[in-house]
Amino acid sequence: MENIKLVSLKNKSKTLIKVGKITVGKDFVIIAGPCSVENEKQTLTIAHAVKKAGANMLRGGAFKPRTSPYKFQGLGLQGLKILKKAKKETGLPVVSEVMDSRDVAWMCEYVDVLQIGARNIQNFSLLKEVGKSRHPVLLKRGMYSTLVEWLNCAEYILNEGNPNVILCERGIRTFETYCRNTLDLSAVPAIKELSHLPIIVDPAHATGKVSLIPSMSLAAVVSGADGLILEVHNQPEKALSDKQQSLTPLVFSKIVDNVFSLKKFMEKIN
Ligand code: PEP
Ligand code: MN
Numbered sequence: 001m002e003n004i005k006l007v008s009l010k011n012k013s014k015t016l017i018k019v020g021k022i023t024v025g026k027d028f029v030i031i032a033g034p035c036s037v038e039n040e041k042q043t044l045t046i047a048h049a050v051k052k053a054g055a056n057m058l059r060g061g062a063f064k065p066r067t068s069p070y071k072f073q074g075l076g077l078q079g080l081k082i083l084k085k086a087k088k089e090t091g092l093p094v095v096s097e098v099m100d101s102r103d104v105a106w107m108c109e110y111v112d113v114l115q116i117g118a119r120n121i122q123n124f125s126l127l128k129e130v131g132k133s134r135h136p137v138l139l140k141r142g143m144y145s146t147l148v149e150w151l152n153c154a155e156y157i158l159n160e161g162n163p164n165v166i167l168c169e170r171g172i173r174t175f176e177t178y179c180r181n182t183l184d185l186s187a188v189p190a191i192k193e194l195s196h197l198p199i200i201v202d203p204a205h206a207t208g209k210v211s212l213i214p215s216m217s218l219a220a221v222v223s224g225a226d227g228l229i230l231e232v233h234n235q236p237e238k239a240l241s242d243k244q245q246s247l248t249p250l251v252f253s254k255i256v257d258n259v260f261s262l263k264k265f266m267e268k269i270n
Contacts, residue, residue, distance in 0.1 A: 001194065004151050006158035007165075012196045017136050017164045019112050020093040022056050024136070024166050025198040028263060029227030031095055031138075032252060033059035035242035036072060037079035045234045046249070047086035053253035054260070057113070058083065058092040059229060063099045064241060065119045072240040080110035087112075095138055095229075101129040108135045118142050118170055118205070121153050131160025138166050138229075140202070143173045143181065147190055154197060167191060167199040168229060171206030180208025180245070183216055188223040200227035204245040210236070213247060217255050221262050228259070 001008050016025040032055040037043050047058050062079030064072060075082070083094045093112035098104055099120060107114065113136045120126055121142035130137050137157055141150050154165045169188060171181025183206035191199045201220035203213045217228055233239045233246035247255070 001148070001151075004148070004155050004194075006163075007151050007154045007195050007197060009194060009196050015163060015165070015196050015198060017166060017198065019057065019136055020091070022093075024200075025226055027056070028221075028259070029057060029200060030055045030256060030259070031057040031059045031200070031227065031229040032232045033095075034061075034233050034239065035231045035246060036061045036064050036240050037075055037082050037096075038072075038240050039075075040082045040085065042234060043082045043086050044089060046232055047090045047092060049234065049249035050232050050252060051090040051092055053249060054256040055092065055252075057095055058086055058090065059095045059115075059231070060086075061097050061241070063097055063103070065097070065099055065117050066241070080107065084110050098126070098130065101126045104129040104133055108133055112136065113138050113166070116140060116153075121145060121150070124156060127153055127156040128160050131157040131162045134162055134164065136164040136166065137162065138168055138200075140168045140170050141172065141184075141187070143171075145172070147187060147194065151191075151195060154195070165197050166226075167195075167197050168202050169199060169206070169225075170202035179206070179212065181206050183207060185216075185219055185223045188220070188225050192224060198226040200229055201225045202229045204229070204231045204242070204247075208242075208245050210245060210247060210251070213245065214251070214255050214258070218258060218262055221259055222266070230255070 032050040064074035203216035236246040
């Protein structure tokens with residue numbers, strides 16, 4: 001763990017990150033919302049639904065890193081304005097991806113947590129820029145990142161003076177193709193052995209399949225994760241991105257109930 005000084009667990013207590021009313025690292029965080037902000041009605045409908053079901057943060061992409069340049073790229077500033085409105089109506093803090101270092105400073109006015117996507121994890125100028133802000137950062141694991149490479153990315157952010165990093169395991173690419181990615185759940189206890197940073201799990205991008213998300217969400221809880229990030233859509237079949245992994249509000253609400261029952265059970269046996 002040479003060079004991973006700031007992120008390493010050695011002589012440090014667990015990092016706690018205050019976002020609105022919740023403390024990531026202490027309270028179990030459930031971030032939910034659409035993959036992409038598509039329009040105001042869709043986002044507000046979903047925001048109210050996830051809030052009612054028990055989510056404590058809202059997600060939604062305004063800048064979308066799409067494999068094809070011909071696919072929906074996100075609404076940009078207009079999307080961020082919609083997220084701000086959704087926050088005002090629901091009180092949920094907002095998480096959204098920043099793809100370009102030139103957008104970091106002004107995006108902080110619209111979002112509570114800056115997401116760095118799997119495809120951008122080794123964009124070092126972007127990491128340095130979010131490091132210069134004091135804004136909380138959700139740092140996804142890269143598709144091909146080893147744990148040490150991933151922790152080095154977090155080190156870039158801390159090294160610029162921003163200690164507020166939340167890691168997110170979102171699956172890695174392996175020889176297996178049935179699922180979109182392979183969820184590496186052992187990363188959760190492994191990261192906890194190595195680092196003081198909180199870590200959450202994204203079973204949606206890890207599996208790419210609605211049918212597998214409920215069980216993997218519970219497995220993430222058992223692995224010791226500090227939270228979950230899930231994609232929810234009011235009309236999943238019409239979603240402009242990631243429709244195969246977008247939950248209906250009803251299924252999402254069942255997952256939330258089961259997650260909290262499981263948390264209670266775990267507290268009892270521990
Ligand atoms: C997302 O959260 O919508 C996303 C694009 O995630 P990832 O960067 O993990 O693929
Ligand atoms: Mn997505």
